[in-house]
Amino acid sequence: MSRLRVHTKTITLILIWLAVATHVQAGLFSIPDLGKSLQNIATGVSKDITSYIPTPEGIFESSKNLVAGYPFEVTSSAINSICSSALSSQTIRSRVTPDLKEMQFQLRTSCNKYSYPLLDANQLWRGPEFDPSKKVVILATGWTTTVNNSDTIDMLAKAYNCRGDVNFVAVDIANYVATLYTWAALNTDEIGASLAEGLYVLSQIVPLENIHLIGHSLGAHIVGAAGRYFNYKTGKLVPRITGLDPAKPCFNEGHVLSGLQRGDAKFIDVIHSNPGVLGKRDPMGDVDFYPGGLDPLPKGCLDVVCAHGRSWEYYAESVYPGNESNFMAKRCTSQTRLLENKCPGADSPMGYAVSHELRGNYFLEVRGAAPYGLGANREKIGRQATCGLCQEKKEE
Known part of the structure; x- marks a missing residue:
């Protein structure tokens, strides 16, 4: 553009x-x-x-966003305003109340999945499959995804199991984010408060500095609420929350649903991949990354669903050992200035290896197909295809 x-x-x-x-x-x-x-x-x-x-590629990218990107952004903004107004007037109420007894933590190892009740998290944290000497990553996903039907969970679990130094745990919130979107949005705060109780038990077993919360879409607001309620309960902050394209509709700071916001953790990094449509456009973290800029559709995506999912694909790629510098970004005011080499300062990695000292908005270029990072080594990426998979299954 x-x-x-x-x-x-x-x-x-x-x-x-x-x-x-x-x-x-x-x-x-x-x-x-x-x-x-x-x-x-x-x-x-x-x-x-x-x-x-304009180059042919530039014309295509611009036309793509004009036809399939920006019109949806206008629609999304209208829906967002209507939803916030309706929530403020209390004309919308969730018809699906979360039943905490149905929610679980699911520990993902290379070969198995171990599920334990959210209300009895101690079973998991003290179970034989959980290694308290390792760090803990807890992931919450978005609308219409469940723990056993999610590419997000599968790919991130594989990436972290490849590293081998992390207990990777997914939050199974049953079908409470698979309902009508507005009901699911209303459930995020209550689910986050319940997750905070599990975090409190975990913090008695694992050093707090070893806990990292990640959320995609509605899941970003769930982990934001979890960090907030954990702080209310303990007076302490979890060290890091990563928001992957936090959901836009119905979430506005200062309204009924504020969602993820600065202060929910010591450090918050956010990756925006569908800004202004399904994902929030405004900065929300201590550092906000805009891969490909502020256009609704990044390279390689022709629809908003693809764009919304790119955030976790970028992040998952960065988790694999050796990929920490695949996505190098610069603090800048726009993608245009980045392409004109008018952004002073050093490059900084987006994703797994982000510096907790970063502040502000960072821009970077990405590829349209995997590997997405410009710093990716294709030979190394090829070797990672089986990394993190169950050795028993590979031998079969």
């Missing part, structure tokens, strides 16, 4: 020339002065305009 925009400098030069012409008419400048200024403007424009001629 940036290559189709007329450069600001060009517009400024034209406006200056128009101002000069006005002054000539008023008798303040002479015709020779005007001719010289016109020549200078033409020279400047001719030097500048070549870098803004």
Whole structure:
């Protein structure tokens, strides 16, 4: 999209020339002065305009977002406003009340899945399959996904099991995020409060600094609420929450559903892959990453569902050993300035190895197909295909 925009400098030069012409008419400048200024403007424009001629790829990406991206952004914004207003007036109430007895934690090893009741998390944390000497990653997924029917959980579990130094746990919230979206949204706060109780038990067994919460879509708001309620209960903050394209509709700071927000953890990093449509566009964390910029559809995606899922695909790729620097980003004000090399400062990794000292908005380029990171080594990626899988199944 940036290559189709007329450069600001060009517009400024034209406006200056128009101002000069006005002054000539008023008798303040002479015709020779005007001719010289016109020549200078033409020279400047001719030097500048070549870098803004659209490429075929640029035309396709821009057209794709105009047809299948931005119209959905307008619709999403309207739905978001209506939903927030309805929630504020209490005209919408969840008809599906979460039954905590049905919710579970599911520990994923390379070969097995072990499920334990959310209300009796001690069974899991003290079970033989759980290793208290390792770090703990807890993932909550989004709308219409369940623990045994989620590519998000499967891919992230595989990536973390490849590392081998983490207990990877998925939150099985039954069908309480598979209901009508507005009901599911209303359930996020209550589910987060219940998750916080499980975190409290876990923090008695595992050092708090070893706990990392990750949430995709509605799941990002669930773990945000969990971090908030854990803080209310203990006065402490979990060290890190990662939000993967946090859901946009119905969630607005200061309204009934605020969702994930700064202060829910010591450090919050957010990856936006479908900004403004299914995912939030505004910064929400200590550091917010915009792979591909603010366009609703990143490279390789022709619909918003694909775009919404790219956030966890990017993150999962970064988890594998050796992939920590696949996604290098710069603090910047826009993707346009990034492409123009006008973003000062050092590159910083997005994803698994993010620095907890980062603050602000970071932009980066990505590929349209896996491996998505520009720093990816294809040979290394190929070797990771079986990493994290059950050795018994591989031998079969």
